[in-house]
Amino acid sequence: MEPVKNTFNEVFFEKLTDTISKYDSKFSKELFLTKVLTEEWDGYELKERMHHITKCLHDTLPKDYETAIGILMKVASKVTFKFGFAPMIFPNYVELYGLDDWEFSMIALEEFTKYSSSEFAVRPFIIKDANKMMKKMTEWASHDNQHVRRLASEGCRPRLPWAIALPAFKKDPSMIVPILELLKNDREEYVRRSVANNLNDISKDHPKLVLEIAKRWLGESKETDWVVKHALRTLLKSGDSDALLMFGFSDPKYIDVTNFQIHTKKVNIGGTLSFSFQLQKNKEIDEKVRIEYAIHFIKANGQLTKKVFKISERILTSHCEDINRNHSFKVITTRKYYPGQHKVSIIINGVEKVVGEFELIKSF
Template sequence: MAELLKHQFFTPDAIQHFAETIFQHHPAFDRETFTTRVFADGWEAKELKARMRHVTICLHETLSLAYADALGILKLAAPAIKGFDGLCLPDYVERYGREDWERSLPALGYFTKFASSEFAIRPFLDQDPDRVMPFLLQWAEDDDQNVRRFASEGCRPRLPWSMALPKFKRDPRPILPVLEKLKADESEFVRKSVANNLNDISKDHPDLLLDLCERWQGQDARTDWILKHACRTLLKAGNPRALGLFGHNHVICATIEEAHLDNTRLSIGETARFSFTLNLNEPEPANVRLEYAVYFVKANRQVSKKVFKITENVYEPGTYPFSKRHAFVERTTRKHYPGKHRITIIVNGDEKAEMTIELQ
């Protein structure tokens, strides 16, 4: 997927559009020089974020202006350069505006309306979070959902594709007032970011998140959705307190029987098919979270557990058959290795049955 993405953005047409847009607001901008610099030797070997930074540097070299003057031109151009291709505008601030906070922080809040500034804000947060925090609180109340999302996404302790924020990993409490403002936001785009931020927090401070869930739960349906999504890592880990918050009794009278693999030997790229029966022996209907886990063999012969959800529902006492399939196909996010892989069936966080498959 990443290999495909790097060819979807910063294409020749996109770079030409970028150059023309800058030229409209700064006629001294040499479009041909800029384009030649962008696609110079080494372009094909660069991955997506490296291409973004390369475009930023080429832009700076071709503009050849003082930071404040360049920023004025980029602000005029921003509405016409949206999405991933526009990320080099906030990246320009990150690369060249770290000594000019008075201009740079408002610029990031403006650019994020067109192309997210979530990556560019992080070096500023890492350097002086107390100085950035008033801006985050202000952005969390903006009318534009892109700006409100940026307030949450930019301060995530573990934002993918970006640098972590060690200070917030150690103590995420300064983030919470920002998330408090967004906990019932009308925009699903914003709510997903809040949930992801809280999920980041759960990986280092599970009890802090669970305490917050107990305070926030039941206030608003939108907040409840955020909390459920925020607890996904804890739920998959079988955390009893997280399970209890969402009505799943960790101690449930249930068994898994007749767990069966259609084929216990597969080649990488093939699909495992398995079936089992859930026997629910509770005296009354029970809230059941049913999952399976695959223990993947890694390159160093250690194993890595990954949990996959099957269903989550209220079941009457009784017997329920299930069948599932799992594809052992190569992905950019997972490479498979030969060896014995275990598949377990999980009921409300408790592994109830196990099967073994030989991958070759």
């Protein structure tokens, strides 16, 4: 898969510069591209490229902020989601240069998010004046456009990936909750997913608050049921008993994990771990089970860190059931593997039942 940073490619630049030229007769395509495509360009990662392009736009568009934004608002409707991440340069312009022009910047962010997303760009405004910005985002939560409604939730996530942190909201998320209440039954799954992700962020710092919200929402509608399940995924994976009980996963005292076998005791980095086990039910009634496994990865300092992976959720009707699983150690950009003794464990309804070891080795 091609890196996301390569969405800033020749096709994108041609479309961007040609469109700007239609609305700004003084814009120099050649000067802009010269400023962008420096010797350092190839070494820039995704957000570095975005910030660099935005600064080059600032250097080549009219110096007056509102004039420049006026041009970019016309351009943005022609350079849209089909270019992937690349149109994020438009809200990024507001983030870098519009903090002191609040009213006009709000108009721009609302417009730009329809064609990309202003989720990163709203955060400096939240940090500067949370009350004012959250009041605006509450308005956006009732907007006709689904992308604007999603922004109301996504922009205030306490732990939004790749974005600047919102430490005040990590400490106290009370300003976020009313917005999530407005959006929990949104007609678009795209928006409801953001609500769930926001609650999942909050659960990492305030699990009791999220469980209270989940209990209120559960059963209200099929939409809120989905939101709650997705929002509690971190608590479910951590084995939180209250979260598990909410979905009918009780203490698995009548379920045993037997015949646990690790078929690949040595796994090459880039290879596959293979293991199997049996579930045995020691009670006549059917049991609702959440079946997971955890890989205990070695970190750079030699300590182990656990990551949980779901196998399935089901009603266990038979007394004995065989389960086989493979886990890939294919090299990926989001995780670095270190050779040495790892562990794999089987988890039933949040309870770790059995643990085994395998060795991860370098491939040559």
